[in-house]
Amino acid sequence: MKKIIILLLSVASFFACKNDTQKDKEAIETTESISENKQEVVEVASFKGQQVTGVTVTENGRVFANFPRWRDTVKYSVVEVFEDGSSKSYPNDTWNLWQPDDQPKDDQFLGVQSVVAFEDKLYILDTRNPKFSGVVDAPRVFVFNLNTNTLEQTYKLDKDSYHSDSYINDLRVDKVNNKLYFTDSGHAGLVALDLNTGKSIRILDNHKSTTAEVSELTFDNAIWKNTVHSDGIAFDQKKQRLFYHALTGYSLYSIPVSSFNLKDKAKIEASVTFEAKTAAPDGMIFDQKGNLYYADLEHNKIDYITPNGTIKTLIEGDKVKWADTFSIYDGYLYYTNSRINEASGDISDLKFTINKVELPK
Numbered sequence: 001m002k003k004i005i006i007l008l009l010s011v012a013s014f015f016a017c018k019n020d021t022q023k024d025k026e027a028i029e030t031t032e033s034i035s036e037n038k039q040e041v042v043e044v045a046s047f048k049g050q051q052v053t054g055v056t057v058t059e060n061g062r063v064f065a066n067f068p069r070w071r072d073t074v075k076y077s078v079v080e081v082f083e084d085g086s087s088k089s090y091p092n093d094t095w096n097l098w099q100p101d102d103q104p105k106d107d108q109f110l111g112v113q114s115v116v117a118f119e120d121k122l123y124i125l126d127t128r129n130p131k132f133s134g135v136v137d138a139p140r141v142f143v144f145n146l147n148t149n150t151l152e153q154t155y156k157l158d159k160d161s162y163h164s165d166s167y168i169n170d171l172r173v174d175k176v177n178n179k180l181y182f183t184d185s186g187h188a189g190l191v192a193l194d195l196n197t198g199k200s201i202r203i204l205d206n207h208k209s210t211t212a213e214v215s216e217l218t219f220d221n222a223i224w225k226n227t228v229h230s231d232g233i234a235f236d237q238k239k240q241r242l243f244y245h246a247l248t249g250y251s252l253y254s255i256p257v258s259s260f261n262l263k264d265k266a267k268i269e270a271s272v273t274f275e276a277k278t279a280a281p282d283g284m285i286f287d288q289k290g291n292l293y294y295a296d297l298e299h300n301k302i303d304y305i306t307p308n309g310t311i312k313t314l315i316e317g318d319k320v321k322w323a324d325t326f327s328i329y330d331g332y333l334y335y336t337n338s339r340i341n342e343a344s345g346d347i348s349d350l351k352f353t354i355n356k357v358e359l360p361k
Contacts, residue, residue, distance in 0.1 A: 041319040042356050044334065045085045049348040050075055053338045057329035058117040058146060064090060065336070065354060069111035069130035072100060073348070077109035078124055081354065090122075091149045104128070104136050106154070114325070118173040120146050125171050129186065132167065139168040141180060141193070155180075155193055161202040163187040170283060170325075172235035172242070174257060181235060181242050181257065188212070188229035190244065192260040201260055204230075209272050213249035217280055217298050217341070224341040234284040234292055241273075243292065245281055252276045252294075252305075278311070279303060282338075285326040287359060293333060295323035302335065302357075315357050332356040 044063065051074075054066040063081040067074055076096040079087040089096045098108040114125040124142040129135045138156040145152045162168065167186030174181065182191040184202075188210040193200040204210045210230035217224045228247035235242055236254075243254045252275040259271045279296030286292050290307040293314065301316040302323050314333070324338035334356045343350060 040357075041315060042332075043085075044354040044356055045081045045087060046351050046353045047087075048351050049073065050352060051338055051340075051343055051347060051350075052324075052336050052352045052354060054112070054114045054325045055327050055334050055336045055354050056115045056117040056122070056325075057327045057334055058122075059119065061329060062117070062146070063334070063354070064115045064117060064122060066112040066115045066124070068113050068127075069100070069109075071131065071347075077112040078115060091144060091151070100130055107151075109142075110136060113168070114170045116171055116173060117146065117327075118175075121152065122146055123171060123173065123180065125168060125182070127166075127168050129167050132186070134164050135162065135166055138162070139166060141171065155195070155198055155200075157191065157193065157200045161191050161200040169231050170233045172233055174235060174237070176237065176240070177257065179257070179260075181233065181260075183210075183230040183233045183244055185228050185231040185247060188246070190230060190242070190255070190260075192257070203260060203268050204255070204272070207269060207272070209251070209253040209255075209274075210244065210246065211249075212246045213251060214280075215248060217248060219298055219341045222341070232281050232284040232294060234286050236286055236290075243275065243284065243286075245278070245284065245294070247282055247297075248280060250277055250280060252278050276305060276309065276311070278305070282323065283325040283335075285328060285333075287328055287333075291360075293326055295320070295335075297322055297341070302333070314360070319355060328359070331359055333359055 050067055052065050053068050056064050066078050076089045078090045080090045081087045109126055111127040111130040113127045116123045122144040126140050128137050128139050139162055140156045143153040165186050166184050169183045169185040172181045178195045180193040189202050189205040191200055191202050212227045212229050215227045230244050231247035232245040240257050241254045242257050245252050254273050254275050255271055259268050262268050281294035284294040291304045293304045296303050300320045302314045304314055305311055321337040321339045323335040325336050327334040337353045
């Protein structure tokens with residue numbers, strides 16, 4: 001009888017936890033406001049059969065995009081997108097020629113997951129983990145000079161700052177401390193790279209705040225089964241805090257970037273702050289007003305948290321299909337529709353887009 005009681009209590013506890021997760025999701029949905037932005041969504045570029053994930057816009061309006069090496073049919077890793085919607089391999093065709101059967105080369109992209117323009121440089125994050133088959137060699141960042149369109153520097157992550165199953169996902173630039181910050185969505189954790197020394201360090205490895213909370217997301221009653229750890233990342237330069245979020249999860253966390261300098265694991269973990277319950281997002285970005293934008297993947301929305309903590313909806317509808325990455329230029333939020341939940345099997349007939357929408361006044 002005692003064993004039966006214990007078993008019943010265990011089952012009740014399991015369903016209570018599951019119900020708590022559902023309540024969290026419902027609570028998030030009910031606190032979001034109706035879309036306040038009625039501006040038209042403008043299509044910047046489209047790519048048939050080529051799954052775009054990353055987008056970035058430079059200070060003078062140049063647009064760059066990237067295509068991860070998730071399948072054999074990827075034609076190019078990085079492109080520059082022009083005003084008429086056309087695009088061209090960046091910095092040239094040779095850099096984009098690598099195929100999965102080729103030997104890795106230091107002057108070719110293997111698996112680009114993110115591009116970030118900052119001042120006069122373009123930071124191109126290469127996971128070196130094509131088709132999620134494992135890191136071929138060290139994940140790295142190629143830094144191109146945007147004035148000359150030539151390679152200026154290559155930074156490789158140190159061996160103790162990544163794992164064989166790492167998928168270094170996104171990056172942010174810290175001008176004050178001259179560092180880059182990364183999320184690892186394949187093996188939960190955060191990484192910082194010192195641009196002065198080239199050395200990198202890893203923290204919060206498999207920590208609760210960097211680890212996925214669920215193993216599936218729901219889209220129009222269709223289930224997308226996957227476990228994706230720390231993914232979205234945003235940097236508050238003024239407060240010197242790094243915000244991050246697991247893709248399959250509903251909790252937003254932050255940490256002071258000074259914690260990367262701490263040696264004590266317990267002190268690092270103690271510096272983590274839970275910020276809010278949100279929808280499951282992908283990329284994230286702050287605007288100049290302190291609004292934090294992120295996607296609500298499961299409901300075809302882009303939401304934002306105001307500085308006072310209110311969650312609002314910027315845009316929603318069929319022009320938002322897994323808003324993956326964000327960039328801000330001239331009062332507009334640029335975003336990619338990577339349609340990850342739809343892109344299984346043959347994607348040759350699927351259209352992936354870069355769109356923009358005006359930010360709230």
